[in-house]
Amino acid sequence: MSTTDNAPTHRAKPLGNAAKAARGDGRAGTRDAGRKPTTTIIVTAILAIVAVYFLVPVYWVVVNATKSTEDLFGTSGFWFGETFQLWENIKAVFSANGGIFPRWALNSLLYSGVGSVLATYFAVAAGYALAKYRFRGRGLVYGLVLGGVLVPGTAVALPLFFLFSSIGITNTYWAVLIPSLVSPFGLFLASIYAGAAVPDDMLEAGRLDGVGEIGLFHRLSLPQLVPAIVTILLFQFVAIWNNYMLPLVMLADEELYPITLGLDNWRAQTDRLPEFYQLTTGGALLSVIPLAILILVLQRFWRGGLTEGSVKG
Amino acid sequence: MKGKSAPWLLLAPFLVLFIGTMIVPIIMAIGYSFTRVERLGLLGEAGVNSAFAGLDNYVAALTNVNFLQSIGRMILFGVVQVTVMIVAATILALLLESASAKWPGFFRATYFLPYGIPGVIATILWSFLYIPGLSPIVDVLEVVGIDIDFLGPNMVLWSIANIVTWTYTGYNMLIIIAQLKSIPGELYEAAKIDGASSFRVATSIQLPLIRPALMLTIIFSIIGTLQLFAEPRLLQTMSAGITSEYTPNMSAYAFAFQYNDIGMAAAQSVIIAVAAFLLSAVALGISNWMEKRR
C-alpha cells in the first residue's frame, strides 16, 4: 500500500503461509460436540468480559452523545444524563461551522469511494498482467512493487508533500486522491489470485474467438477475479478512510478535510471551548455507525480476504 | 503469448501512479537528505541556496538523541504491545474455535468491530475515557482507591498501546481463526482417539500449525509500530509526556514543519523507510526459511 497509513503492512499482514484456506463457513469439523456445560459457561463468560472491553468506547459514545455538555461532566459516563438531547446534539453537529460536518463526510466518501474503486481496478489490471503475461521487464516491475509494499505509507507522506508542493497541487482534492489510487498490496493479491483463478485455456479460447487482449481482461478474466476484487476494494476503502497523516500534511483548507481530520480539529478545540466536546462526541457517533454496519455486514468478505492469497476460486 | 503491448497497457495506469507517488517522492527525499540549505541574510530573506551535504543529515539524525529515543520507544512499544495483542488474539481465536462458547458469531463480530473505526476516532473515543473529570473509568478506579493518570508521562505510552491493541486485536484474531480452520479435521480426530485434552490439542496441534502465520503477524506488527503517528499526535495536546519528537514519524514531521530543516526531515523519512523495508525483507526471508525447513 503506497501512501495510506494503516495499510495492511501496518499491522498483521494478511499474507501468511496459509497452506490451505478457510473452506466455507463451517466450523472446524464436528469435533468437540458435547462439551461439558461448565466449560461452556466459563468460556462464554471470559469472552463476554472481553467483549465488554471492546464495546466500552462505543457504548460510551452512544450514551454520551445524548447528553448536554453539563451532564457530560456532571453525570457518570456509564449512564444517561438528566437530559436526553441526542437529536439536538446531532442537529448541532450538522449545523456547526456552517454545516461543515456533512461536507467532511462527503469528502471522506469521495476519497475512499473513488480512491478504492479506481485503485482496485488499476491494481487488478496490473496484477493480472503480471500473472498472465511473460514479458521483458516483468521482474523489474515485480521487484519495484514489492519494495513499495514494504515501504510504509507514512514514510512517503512527507516526500510526497515536497513533490506535490513543487507542482502546486497541495491543498486540493487531488493531493489526497492521487496517492490513494495506488495499492501495491492489491496488485500482489490480484496477481496471485489471477495466477490461480484465470485458466490459460480460457484465454486461449478467447483469443481463438478473436477477442482482443484488453477485451480478454474485461470480459473473461474480471468475472473470475471478483473475490479478489471485493477484498482489495474493502482493504483500500478502509485504508483511505482511516488515513490521517496524508491529508494532515496535504490539506490546509477545512473544506477539503476528510472526517478524521475534521473531527480531530473539533476535538482540539475542546481545550478552550467545552461545547466542542458535544460536537466531537456526536460527530464520532455518526462516523462510527456506518463503519460498524459495514464491518458487520461484510464480515464474511473480510474473512475470505484474509487468506485470499491461496484460495482457488 | 501474443500482444506485446497488452501487458504494458494493463500495467500503465498502475505504474504511472506508482512511480509518481512512490518512486519519485522517495528519490526526492533521498535527494533532499543529501542537501543542506544556505541562507543569506539573518533569516534567509536575501536568498536561499542548496548545497550538497554528503552524509551530514544522516549523521545528524543518527546522533540526535531525541530521534534515537523515539526509535527506542517504538521498539519497546512494539515488543510489549505486539506481544500482548498477539497473545490475546490467539487465545480469543482458540476459545472461539473450541466450540465451547455460546454465540461465537456475536463475539467474533464484536471483537472485529474496532478495526472499522479509524485510528483518529478510536483515539478521540479513548482520550475521553482517559481525561480525568470526563472519564467514567478514572472515576470508578478512584472509588476503589486507584489513582491513575492515563495521560501521565510514564503512562501515556501504554495508553496509546491500549488504543492500538483495541483496534487491531480482532483483526489479528480473524487471521488466526482462518489459519485454525485450515487445519485438517483428521488431525483432531486422531487426537480425540488418543484422548487428548483440549489444552493439549491447542499446544501440540493448533499452535505449532499456526506458528508461521503468528511469526509473520508479530514481525509485521512490530514494523507497523515504527509508523505510529496519529494516536500520539492526537494525545499530544492532552499529555505533557508526548513531545513533538515522540515517534520517528512525528520527529520527521516536526523537522519538516516546525524546525525548518527539510534535509533532516528527509533523512529521517529515508531512515524510517529503509528500516521498515529491511525489517520486512528480513522477516520475509526468515519466514520463508522456516517454511522450507519444515
Place this chain on the structure above:
Amino acid sequence: MIPRLSRRSALIGGGAALTAGLAACAPPNPGEVNAEPTIPAVDGKVRLSYWAWLKDLQKVCDVFNESQDRIQVDATWIPGGNSGGYAKILSAVAAGGGPDIAQVELRQIPEFALAGALVNLSRYGFDEEEPAFDPGAISQAKVGENIWGVPQDTGPMASFYNREVLEDELGLSFPATWDEFRETAGIVSEAGKQLISLDPSDGSHPIGWVMQSGAVWFRPEGDGWIVDMTDDASMRVADFWDGIFADGLVGTGYGSYTTPWYAAAADGNVLASISGSWSDALNETVPGGSGKWAVAPMPTWPDGYASGGHGGSAAAILANSAHPAEALEFLTWMCTDPAGIDAMIEHSGIGWSPAADYIGEIRQQPSEFFSGQNYNEEVIVPMAEGQNLDWTWAPLMQRAQAIIGDGMTAAVTGDVPLADMFASAQEEIVEIMRTIGLNAEEAR
C-alpha cells in the same frame, strides 16, 4: 501465498531506486513573498481570516468589524502553538494556503520568518507605527532592521507573592535583590515552605533571568548571528541558580500555576511566582487567596535591567495573504487603539498591553485580590519600561528552549551545573543554526 522475495527482482528494484536517488534535487525554497512587489490595498471590501488560540478573539474582531464596513475579520480558534498550532499554520502555508493572520509567540517570530511564512512588515511601512508601540514589545518582534509581526501582548516578569504568609506570618518582605532572594528563600525553606517552585524542564525561566541580567544571547551582526551565552551577565545567573539548586532553596517538583502548585499555594506552602505579568489572572484563581496576595518587582542585580520578558504573542501576517495591507491596518488598530486593547483584555484576557502609554481601562484600578494594590500601574509599568531592548529572538527558539529546559533539569538533579550547560548549549545552538543554513558563530 505471497510470492517469495525473489532475490533478483529485489536487487533490480532496489538498485534502480538507489541509482535514480543520486540524481538529487533541491529542497523546496521558502516563499519568496518578501522579494516580490508589495500588494497594494484594494478598493472594495476585504475579508480576512485570523488563526489564534486566544479565547473569544472573534468578539475582539467584531468590535473592529462594526467600527467600519470595509474590512471584515473572521477569527478561527486553533490549538496552542506548541500543542500543534504551529505545525498547523506552517504546513498550511507550505501547502499554499493558510489564513491572512496568525498568532505567533514573540520568540517564535524569527523561526516563522525563516520558514518563509511571514510578510516583512517593514516593507509595508510598519516602521512608521513603531512609536505607537511599547518599546519592550516591538523590540521583540524585530530581527535586525525588520519588523516581522505586530506585538499583541507581552509578559514583563514580576513577583506575585502571598503577602499574608510572607509578611504577616513569617515577618519577611519580598526580596528586592537576588541576594536577598537567596536569603529569604533560605528562611522560608527552613520554615518548611517554599518561596517559589519551578518546573525545571521549562526553559522560559532561565531565558527571562538572563534577559534581565543584561545578556544578549543571539546578536544579529551583519549577515550572521553571534551566539553569546557565557558572558558575565549569563554566568552570574547560572552561578546564582546553581547555588540555589545545590542548597535546595526552591521547589523543583512542579511549575507555577499547575494543579499541585495551586494546591500548595492555597495551603500557604508555596509563597510566590516570579513570572510574566499575565500571571495575575492565573494567580487570582488560587482558592481563598483574595486580599492576601500582592505584587512586587522582580528581584534585581546591582546593574542590569528591571525585568525580563516571559511569554507574549504577536499577530503575524502570513506569506499567502492576499491582503497584507488591510491585515496590517486591522492589526495596528487592534494592538494600539484603546478600543482594541480594552477588547483584547476583556474578551481574550491578553497579557501586558503592547501599546505605548495605554495599559487598558480596567488595569488602572486597585485590585481586591492583590491586597487593594494598584499593581498594574505601580509595579508592572516599571517592569515593562525596564526591559532589555537589545534582546533578539533567534530562529530556533523551540529547540533552544528545549535545550535549556533539558539542561536545567540536569542542573537540578546535580548532573551538570547551569554554568557548564550554558557553554555546551551555546555550542549546540550554533551547530543547529549552521545546519539550518545560517551564518552563526560563538562569541569570543
